[in-house]
Amino acid sequence: MGGPEIERLIELLARLPGLGPRSARRAALTLLRQPRTRLLPLATAMEQAANSVRTCDACGNLDSRNPCSICADEHRDHSMVCVVEGVGDLWALERAGVHRGLYHVLGGTLSALGGTGPEDLSTAPLLARLAGGEVREVILALGATVEGATTAHWLAERLASFGIAITRVAQGVPMGGALDVLDDGTLAAALMARRS
Amino acid sequence: MGGPEIERLIELLARLPGLGPRSARRAALTLLRQPRTRLLPLATAMEQAANSVRTCDACGNLDSRNPCSICADEHRDHSMVCVVEGVGDLWALERAGVHRGLYHVLGGTLSALGGTGPEDLSTAPLLARLAGGEVREVILALGATVEGATTAHWLAERLASFGIAITRVAQGVPMGGALDVLDDGTLAAALMARRS
Ligand SMILES: [Zn+2]
Ligand SMILES: [Zn+2]
Numbered sequence A, B: 001m002g003g004p005e006i007e008r009l010i011e012l013l014a015r016l017p018g019l020g021p022r023s024a025r026r027a028a029l030t031l032l033r034q035p036r037t038r039l040l041p042l043a044t045a046m047e048q049a050a051n052s053v054r055t056c057d058a059c060g061n062l063d064s065r066n067p068c069s070i071c072a073d074e075h076r077d078h079s080m081v082c083v084v085e086g087v088g089d090l091w092a093l094e095r096a097g098v099h100r101g102l103y104h105v106l107g108g109t110l111s112a113l114g115g116t117g118p119e120d121l122s123t124a125p126l127l128a129r130l131a132g133g134e135v136r137e138v139i140l141a142l143g144a145t146v147e148g149a150t151t152a153h154w155l156a157e158r159l160a161s162f163g164i165a166i167t168r169v170a171q172g173v174p175m176g177g178a179l180d181v182l183d184d185g186t187l188a189a190a191l192m193a194r195r196s
Helices: A003-012 A019-035 A036-054 A087-096 A126-131 A146-163 A186-193 B004-014 B022-034 B035-052 B086-098 B124-131 B145-163 B182-190
Strands: A078-086 A101-106 A136-138 A165-168 B077-084 B099-107 B138-139 B163-167
Touching: A003 A019, A003 B077, A019 A036, A019 B086, A036 B004, A036 B022, A036 B035, A078 A087, A078 A126, A087 A186, A087 B022, A101 A136, A126 A146, A126 B182, A136 A146, A136 B124, A146 A165, A146 B145, B004 B022, B004 B145, B022 B035, B022 B124, B077 B086, B077 B124, B086 B182, B099 B124, B099 B138, B138 B145, B145 B163
Parallel strands: A078 A101, A078 A136, A136 A165, B077 B099, B077 B138, B138 B163
Antiparallel strands: none
């Protein structure tokens, strides 16, 4: 239609979540019409992100610093660790501003159907952090799905030996609901009403 | 949340048509999780498109060749020129495979409200092509909007002196409808039933 470069751009854009073939074409067109002011800046932003963003060794967050800016922040409460399924959940909680402690990103939930076992989840950095002795409470902020509940139960058992409070966000997370689509108020309520 | 690189990436993605802030974050996350296999290839595709894609001097199409691959195609019917508002319409007609001639991209429609006057539309390359003497029919494939109708009328008058057939796609384009959201069958019917 306009050479292999355009086809390739549309093809890769169409693979983004939220963009189908039609909106990928519209996005490509918008970018191609302003190559210097829109296309190249986005290309540069992607390259810089690819070259700088790493997974935090301490918590699993994505950041251009390692340890990430949350782990490195002395003003945050290092005695509380909120365990989430993915970085998207961490972002949602940060946007809501409802958790002033640290995070741990599991990288998924246990799922027999999805073939996700304990070995596929990141727990070693969390255990290492707990072994450090500074943490007094672990908040399990997993989705209110069967997998989320299974994972929370499994993790609570694994952490029991540390003798610290293990709480779980409860009220406000709708059944079957993922965390990162909730509004700030719901997230705040869920975190406030957490239970052991 | 994860450093300025991530913020910038999300901000630029959110400006794409079809992506709001929420889907921009989801898209950024998907890309950041696979920097080498997803983020860098997209960055490269964007850079290559920005460096290679130009506006065709002859018709206004976007292509890595100039004249574009349509204008340069000897197997297409160079005696028919289909006038469209934008490159998105050209793409829609090409996907439908209903026009075997050439195109001319106006770059907009006349709009008093939008402040688009005759001087904002690209007509010089079309006039130059018509002066060449090879074109026997100009098909006006503008949207069935007030602006599309006004523009078609204005253009038909400007082209009258060339003494060639000026037709207009009619049947099948719904009132108020833009061309590039129509299905292939509708586009084919509209083009077949064009009228002078
Ligand atoms: Zn961290
Ligand atoms: Zn061309």
